[in-house]
Amino acid sequence: MKIFTxxxxxxxxxxxxxxxxISSYDLMERAASAVSYExxxxxxxxxxxxxxxxxxxxxGDTLAVARQLIDQGYKPEILLLNTKNKLSADCEKNxxxxxxxxxxxxxxxxxxxxxxxLTESDVVIDGLFGSGLSDTIQGGYVSLIxxxxxxxxxxxxxxxPSGLFSEFNKGNLINSNVVHADLTLTFQFPRLSxxxxxxxxCVGKWKILDIGLSEKAMKxxxxxxxxxxxxxxxxxxxxxxxxxxxxxxxRLMLVAGSYGMIGAAILASRSAMRAGTGAVTVHTPAxxxxxxxxxxxxxMVDVDNDSAGTNITSIPVRQxxxxxxxxxxxxxxxxxxxxxxxxxxxxxxxxLDADALNCIAKRPSMIYDIPRNSxxxxxxxxxxxxxxxxxxxxxRFMKAVDMAKLxxxxxxxxxxxxxxxxxxxxxxxxxxxxxxxxxxGSGDVLTGIIASLLAQGYNPATAxxxxxxxxxxxxxIAREQYGETGLIAGxxxxxxxxxxxxxxDK
Numbered sequence: 001m002k003i004f005t006x007x008x009x010x011x012x013x014x015x016x017x018x019x020x021x022i023s024s025y026d027l028m029e030r031a032a033s034a035v036s037y038e039x040x041x042x043x044x045x046x047x048x049x050x051x052x053x054x055x056x057x058x059x060g061d062t063l064a065v066a067r068q069l070i071d072q073g074y075k076p077e078i079l080l081l082n083t084k085n086k087l088s089a090d091c092e093k094n095x096x097x098x099x100x101x102x103x104x105x106x107x108x109x110x111x112x113x114x115x116x117x118l119t120e121s122d123v124v125i126d127g128l129f130g131s132g133l134s135d136t137i138q139g140g141y142v143s144l145i146x147x148x149x150x151x152x153x154x155x156x157x158x159x160x161p162s163g164l165f166s167e168f169n170k171g172n173l174i175n176s177n178v179v180h181a182d183l184t185l186t187f188q189f190p191r192l193s194x195x196x197x198x199x200x201x202c203v204g205k206w207k208i209l210d211i212g213l214s215e216k217a218m219k220x221x222x223x224x225x226x227x228x229x230x231x232x233x234x235x236x237x238x239x240x241x242x243x244x245x246x247x248x249x250x251r252l253m254l255v256a257g258s259y260g261m262i263g264a265a266i267l268a269s270r271s272a273m274r275a276g277t278g279a280v281t282v283h284t285p286a287x288x289x290x291x292x293x294x295x296x297x298x299x300m301v302d303v304d305n306d307s308a309g310t311n312i313t314s315i316p317v318r319q320x321x322x323x324x325x326x327x328x329x330x331x332x333x334x335x336x337x338x339x340x341x342x343x344x345x346x347x348x349x350x351x352l353d354a355d356a357l358n359c360i361a362k363r364p365s366m367i368y369d370i371p372r373n374s375x376x377x378x379x380x381x382x383x384x385x386x387x388x389x390x391x392x393x394x395x396r397f398m399k400a401v402d403m404a405k406l407x408x409x410x411x412x413x414x415x416x417x418x419x420x421x422x423x424x425x426x427x428x429x430x431x432x433x434x435x436x437x438x439x440x441g442s443g444d445v446l447t448g449i450i451a452s453l454l455a456q457g458y459n460p461a462t463a464x465x466x467x468x469x470x471x472x473x474x475x476x477i478a479r480e481q482y483g484e485t486g487l488i489a490g491x492x493x494x495x496x497x498x499x500x501x502x503x504x505d506k
Contacts, residue, residue: 002218003192003225003429006132006166012188015217025090027211028057032064034209035158035185039065039125040072047123049076050116050153052144053091054128054162055084060091061158062127066106067098077116078106081128083140085110113144118151126155126179128162131191137163137177149180157181161202166191168394169199178202188213192225195417195429197393228420228430228469234503236466238456246278250455253302253318254448255356256327257284258335259310262291264328264354264444267489269299271448272324274496275470277455283316285309311335315342323348324451326356327444336362343369349460353377353447361385370409373423373460375450377412379443401425410460412450412468414443420464428465432472434479434487441489446471449496473499 004012017024043049051066053059059080066078080095087095098106118124126148128141137145145163148155160166163178172178184194184206194203226232241248252272257265265284272280273296280299282292286309292301306313313334315325323346329335336359349371352360357378360366367386370376378386383396387403390396397419400411404421411421416435420428450467454460477498478491 001189001227001229002221002223003189003227004218004221004223006134008221008223009131009188012213012217012221016212016214019214019216024057025093028060028064028090028094031187031209031211032061032068034187034211035061035065036068036072038185038207038209039069039123039156040074043123045073045075047074048121049074049123049125050118051076051078051125052128052148053078053080055080055082055086055091056088056130056132057090058127058130058159058162060088060094061130062125063091063094063098065125065127065158067094067101070098070101070103075105076125078103079113079116080106080108081113081141081144082108082110113140115144115147118148118153120152122151122153124148124151124153124155126157126162126181128179130159131166131186133160133163133165136172142177145177145179155179155181155183155204157184157204159186160184160191160193164193164199164202166193168398169193169196170392170394174199174202180204183207185209187211188218190227195419196397197415200416224426226426226428228428228432228465230469230503233466233469236458236462237500237504238458240276249276249278250452250457251321252277252280252451252455253283253316253321253323254280254299254327254451255283255312255315255323255325256329256444257282257288257292258312258328258330258332258355259285259287261328261330262288264441265292266295267441267444267493268324268327268448268451270296271445271493271496272452272455273298274493275449275452275467276500277452281318281321283312285311306334312338314338317342317345322451322455323350324353324447324454325350326353327447329355329359331355331358331362335359340366340369343371346371349373349375349454351375351377351447351451351454354382354443357382357386367407370407372408373410375410375412375454375460375464377414377443377447377450379414383413397421401427410464412446412464414446418468418472420461420468422461426461428461430465430468430472432469433475434472434484436479436482436484436487437472437475437492439488442475442492445474445489445492445496448493470496470499470503473502477502
């Protein structure tokens with residue numbers, strides 16, 4: 001699924017109207033019907049509902065919803081904010097229809113708002129401003145939004161929480177000047193700003209409402225942002241040839257483990273096998289030999305020549321093998337030296353995670369030695385160690401886009417909505433996964449999956465996108481068995497096969 005800019009959405013609306021031979025008002029009515037259905041499916045006519053409509057088309061949507069609710073026996077309190085005495089044409093039309101109803105609980109505010117008392121038992125419908133907003137909200141709207149946020153009422157935002165920008169919110173006062181919705185009902189596709197952590201308490205839960213926009217227009221319209229979905233992943237997964245041998249599914253060298261952190265090597269190697277690698281070799285210190293051979297008998301173990309047997313001091317160069325480096329690696333000086341030497345010798349894409357990234361952060365010049373099209377998988381702290389401190393998810397994201405282009409690598413920014421950022425500027429956002437996956441070792445499992453796909457011949461960008469989707473889906477399957485609280489990384493690894501099957505079978 002594509003994620004479009006506000007200008008793209010306006011163009012898709014225009015094409016849809018033209019193709020169907022309908023008016024913008026007809027499209028507004030269709031959008032309102034979708035919202036009304038959601039409201040009526042959640043609350044009875046006896047529920048107190050207070051609706052705030054702005055002067056633009058978002059307000060027009062809200063007035064249309066109000067009229068449809070009235071038709072179904074609801075008695076919403078409707079406030080239309082029109083302090084500049086200027087409404088959009090479709091908003092004006094919906095206003096007139098409500099006036100024609102003779103509905104008693106409709107108020108048009110042209111000067112000062114007498115704020116209704118709101119309680120925790122009330123429902124507020126926020127239709128002040130839509131996704132076309134580009135300036136920070138000011139004036140009396142700020143007081144209104146603060147009153148809504150402080151009321152404790154359940155807030156439903158239409159299209160987008162009022163005050164939130166559709167894409168980037170740098171400089172926007174989201175704490176005070178944006179409605180904090182419990183539920184956002186958005187039209188046809190999500191907005192990019194929904195996927196940044198700092199906006200989560202504004203957006204609340206969100207749901208996409210299909211309003212029948214032109215499939216042709218959406219397909220033709222270019223985009224830089226995409227949601228990773230089951231359909232796309234199913235198309236990307238390669239079928240396994242009936243007469244195949246393990247050589248058809250690639251060979252992986254996993255460089256992982258140090259004294260006290262061999263578990264990371266176990267999780268990553270087991271995950272790589274579960275994701276379909278033909279053969280996995282783990283290069284690890286001697287302290288990991290017995291436990292790896294016992295825990296994951298399917299993998300081969302290559303022991304490092306460290307005399308103490310506790311750290312990685314060299315990385316072997318093997319032909320026709322994909323590489324993944326980092327889980328449990330440690331950041332001992334000799335390990336940093338070994339990684340630097342290996343990167344300078346390498347030209348093929350690889351996966352770098354965890355302590356491989358921390359080693360690079362200790363010696364920043366190494367970042368320019370990473371081979372083109374390699375995949376790095378930092379969480380927020382690892383990212384900041386590499387590229388400097390950032391204070392918001394959005395800032396980190398924008399830096400990642402720049403660095404992916406500069407270094408010509410794929411950056412997997414791990415989080416609730418993991419983002420795969422490609423060197424061509426395309427961004428793919430994952431929606432599988434759950435909070436139970438915020439557990440030690442989860443990242444090692446992801447490394448194993450992505451590295452497995454790279455070894456099997458997937459291009460790096462596809463390996464990363466398919467990998468994060470499978471990882472999250474395996475976590476969702478594990479949640480059904482263990483719940484979020486009791487979920488551990490091994491549960492995710494144990495459900496990788498089921499995740500693949502769930503996609504392939506449907």
